[in-house]
Amino acid sequence: MTKTLFVLNGPNLNMLGRREPGIYGSITLSDIEEMCRKKAASLGWSIEFRQSNHEGQIIDWIHEAGEKAAGILINPAAYTHTSVALQDAVRAVSLPVIEVHLSNIHAREAFRHTSFISPAALGVICGLGAQGYEFAIEALVHHLEQ
Numbered sequence: 001m002t003k004t005l006f007v008l009n010g011p012n013l014n015m016l017g018r019r020e021p022g023i024y025g026s027i028t029l030s031d032i033e034e035m036c037r038k039k040a041a042s043l044g045w046s047i048e049f050r051q052s053n054h055e056g057q058i059i060d061w062i063h064e065a066g067e068k069a070a071g072i073l074i075n076p077a078a079y080t081h082t083s084v085a086l087q088d089a090v091r092a093v094s095l096p097v098i099e100v101h102l103s104n105i106h107a108r109e110a111f112r113h114t115s116f117i118s119p120a121a122l123g124v125i126c127g128l129g130a131q132g133y134e135f136a137i138e139a140l141v142h143h144l145e146q
Helices: 029-042 055-068 077-081 084-093 131-145
Strands: 004-009 046-051 071-075 097-101 123-126
Touching: 004 029, 004 055, 004 131, 029 046, 029 131, 046 055, 055 071, 055 084, 071 084, 071 131, 097 131, 123 131
Parallel strands: 004 046, 004 071, 071 097, 097 123
Antiparallel strands: none
16 A cells, blocks of 8 residues: 555645634644644655645546545645535545545534535544644544554
8 A cells, every 4th residue: 555645735725824814823834734744754654745726636636646645635625615526536536535624614604514525535624723634644544554
């Protein structure tokens, strides 16, 4: 088994650190990437860390993960609530997927309460900030090594 996880990030996450700091804090996506790399390495795994503002690009990366990775951690951002295509891609690759959100999507606007990814995911972590990514890596690795 490959010991690689794909960590995929959706639209506007490249703006972390500047975008709505009251909701998302001051951490940047580069900070999160560094945290993820360290956490994965401490468990003997590597990651491919990517971000795109384009739905089709994320779908292509999910397909690529199906060929190159053991699992996927995804923060689909706004596509969480709109993209049947992302759900279809997750289902198509048959990899374990953990959905992550920095904020608690259930404590925000009503339109954010519905996720098209959750029904296809192994689990969901939300509301724990950047640490949620670390928890997701631990959970995904634990699942894969069982």
